[in-house]
Amino acid sequence: MSLRTTPLRLATASAIGLLTALPALADTAAPVPAKGDTAWMMVATLLVLMMSIPGLALFYGGLVRAKNMLSVLTQIFAIVCLAGLMWAFFGYSLAFTNGGALNDYVGGFSKAFLSGITTASVAATFSNGVVIPEQLYMAFQMTFAMITPALIIGAFAERMKFGAILLFTALWSLLVYYPVAHMVWYWAGPDAIADAAKAVAGAADAAAKTAAQTKLDEVMADAGMIFKWGALDFAGGTVVHINAGIAGLVGALMVGKRIGYGKELMAPHSLVMTMIGAALLWVGWFGFNAGSSLEANGTAVLAFANTMVATCAAAFSWLMVEWMLKGKPSLLGLVSGAVAGLVAVTPASGFAGPMGSIVLGLVAGAVCFFFCSVVKNTFRYDDSLDVFGVHCVGGIIGALATGILADPSLGGAGIVDYVAKPGEAVAGEFSMATQVMAQLKAVVITLLWSGIGSAILFKLVDVVVGLRATNEDERMGLDIAEHGERAYHY
Amino acid sequence: MKTVVAIIKPFKLEEVRDALTAIGVHGMTVSEVKGYGRQKGHTEIYRGAEYAVSFLPKLKLEVAVASDLVPAVVDAIEQAARTGQIGDGKIFVSPLEQVVRIRTGERGTEAL
Numbered sequence: 001m002s003l004r005t006t007p008l009r010l011a012t013a014s015a016i017g018l019l020t021a022l023p024a025l026a027d028t029a030a031p032v033p034a035k036g037d038t039a040w041m042m043v044a045t046l047l048v049l050m051m052s053i054p055g056l057a058l059f060y061g062g063l064v065r066a067k068n069m070l071s072v073l074t075q076i077f078a079i080v081c082l083a084g085l086m087w088a089f090f091g092y093s094l095a096f097t098n099g100g101a102l103n104d105y106v107g108g109f110s111k112a113f114l115s116g117i118t119t120a121s122v123a124a125t126f127s128n129g130v131v132i133p134e135q136l137y138m139a140f141q142m143t144f145a146m147i148t149p150a151l152i153i154g155a156f157a158e159r160m161k162f163g164a165i166l167l168f169t170a171l172w173s174l175l176v177y178y179p180v181a182h183m184v185w186y187w188a189g190p191d192a193i194a195d196a197a198k199a200v201a202g203a204a205d206a207a208a209k210t211a212a213q214t215k216l217d218e219v220m221a222d223a224g225m226i227f228k229w230g231a232l233d234f235a236g237g238t239v240v241h242i243n244a245g246i247a248g249l250v251g252a253l254m255v256g257k258r259i260g261y262g263k264e265l266m267a268p269h270s271l272v273m274t275m276i277g278a279a280l281l282w283v284g285w286f287g288f289n290a291g292s293s294l295e296a297n298g299t300a301v302l303a304f305a306n307t308m309v310a311t312c313a314a315a316f317s318w319l320m321v322e323w324m325l326k327g328k329p330s331l332l333g334l335v336s337g338a339v340a341g342l343v344a345v346t347p348a349s350g351f352a353g354p355m356g357s358i359v360l361g362l363v364a365g366a367v368c369f370f371f372c373s374v375v376k377n378t379f380r381y382d383d384s385l386d387v388f389g390v391h392c393v394g395g396i397i398g399a400l401a402t403g404i405l406a407d408p409s410l411g412g413a414g415i416v417d418y419v420a421k422p423g424e425a426v427a428g429e430f431s432m433a434t435q436v437m438a439q440l441k442a443v444v445i446t447l448l449w450s451g452i453g454s455a456i457l458f459k460l461v462d463v464v465v466g467l468r469a470t471n472e473d474e475r476m477g478l479d480i481a482e483h484g485e486r487a488y489h490y
Numbered sequence: 491m492k493t494v495v496a497i498i499k500p501f502k503l504e505e506v507r508d509a510l511t512a513i514g515v516h517g518m519t520v521s522e523v524k525g526y527g528r529q530k531g532h533t534e535i536y537r538g539a540e541y542a543v544s545f546l547p548k549l550k551l552e553v554a555v556a557s558d559l560v561p562a563v564v565d566a567i568e569q570a571a572r573t574g575q576i577g578d579g580k581i582f583v584s585p586l587e588q589v590v591r592i593r594t595g596e597r598g599t600e601a602l
């Protein structure tokens with residue numbers, strides 16, 4: 001997922017051509033985006049937007065009481081717009097450019113305000129010689145930066161002030177989302193690595209070889225910290241779900257429980273909307289997961305298939321466990337399980353095989369049910385819409401399982417070695433223990449970064465504008481109190 | 491004149507209306523209400539959070555009739571609304587002092 005503009009790519013390629021004097025110069029021509037890849041990625045981008053609005057908005061909206069319906073819809077729609085603007089101004093640059101001395105943690109400002117990105121700019125994919133328009137890559141990643149802060153608000157729905165939510169979204173995007181996205185996803189891209197590796201192979205003498213090796217090391221090191229650990233996150237298990245899930249839990253704890261929590265009826269006001277939202281999330285998730293392949297290829301289709309089967313498995317798993325333990329198979333359980341499965345398969349979608357994904361879904365459905373119905377009630381925290389129980393827990397299960405399920409002996413896709421045969425993506429050596437350790441480190445760092453960062457930011461927002469709506473506003477409902485309108489006129 | 495107020499199960503409304511029409515009662519007022527008696531409530535579970543819902547949806551039927559018609563009206567409602575299950579509802583009869591038909595200004599039984 002690196003990005004280079006065409007002129008830069010040309011310069012690198014021709015320099016290597018001179019240096020190595022390879023006879024075959026065909027690959028020195030800069031790759032251009034294929035129409036099929038471009039068309040698919042535009043569709044995928046729109047699908048991810050649809051996940052936020054109306055998907056997530058309806059999924060969450062149906063779960064709150066009628067008096068807070070519009071507050072949830074407004075918060076999510078506004079977060080989408082705010083995060084989109086911030087992404088164009090400096091988010092994209094901070095996530096997906098070289099950050100110089102801070103490159104392990106965050107990018108720089110070289111593409112702030114999208115400077116230098118033209119219709120001819122291209123972004124790398126995961127295949128050598130395959131690129132997509134950089135403008136499109138920017139927009140695709142923008143939709144991820146939109147939905148992640150929108151996920152958080154479910155944890156403290158029905159009680160936080162709108163202004164506090166907007167301020168938190170801006171600060172959290174800047175100090176948590178962009179750095180974590182950079183740490184996990186930023187790298188130089190397959191062509192840069194292949195070019196540098198070819199230079200090493202073709203070096204004429206020892207001095208040239210040393211110089212070329214230094215260059216290759218530099219290219220390999222031009223990546224975020226977690227990426228360099230070798231942690232795999234295909235579509236955002238750490239960046240999106242663990243990141244948002246832990247931030248939500250911290251927010252729910254800091255803003256406090258809703259008035260009457262555990263005593264008054266706080267039943268969802270429309271599970272019909274919740275079902276519509278969940279179904280839109282599922283459809284949109286194909287853009288999220290299959291789109292994260294960045295091209296229309298076999299890996300995208302693998303992610304597509306995994307997104308189908310893992311979701312079925314998790315939805316069924318939650319339903320069956322609930323039926324056995326609580327006596328009734330509920331619609332809310334079914335759709336919650338589906339979302340848990342989608343979350344869990346996200347990091348694994350391009351690495352696991354379909355049978356592995358089914359096992360992952362079965363586990364995720366049951367474990368997330370346990371967290372939402374037993375753990376939450378035991379510890380009495382008011383995570384209104386189970387952002388922690390579904391997104392953080394599901395994300396952790398998925399991130400760790402990716403290290404297991406990517407194993408080719410379990411039907412996984414393994415990892416790719418871009419250096420061994422420069423220009424060809426060959427299977428890398430896979431060690432499950434090493435991979436699971438890398439996954440675990442990525443999970444822990446994300447939990448710490450977002451957990452601590454969110455705590456500081458919620459405190460800051462509380463001091464500046466106040467987090468919580470007044471008791472009267474909360475009783476009246478945020479729709480009337482904060483937005484001056486109501487969802488339903490009977 | 492008497493007011494007959496009946497609390498019934500919502501799905502029984504059509505049968506009760508037919509029964510009342512058959513004995514010549516041609517007007518009534520119905521409202522959606524919530525309440526409970528011996529039926530108590532039920533439990534709703536949302537992602538493991540259990541809520542005891544004590545107020546159940548019922549319909550409140552109000553009919554104003556001449557005193558001599560009251561036994562027939564009460565019988566009709568009683569027969570039509572009964573399922574034999576707990577939660578069938580209740581019928582209340584109370585005296586009615588005056589009735590006015592707004593359009594014509596008629597008073598008393600004329601206005602019924």
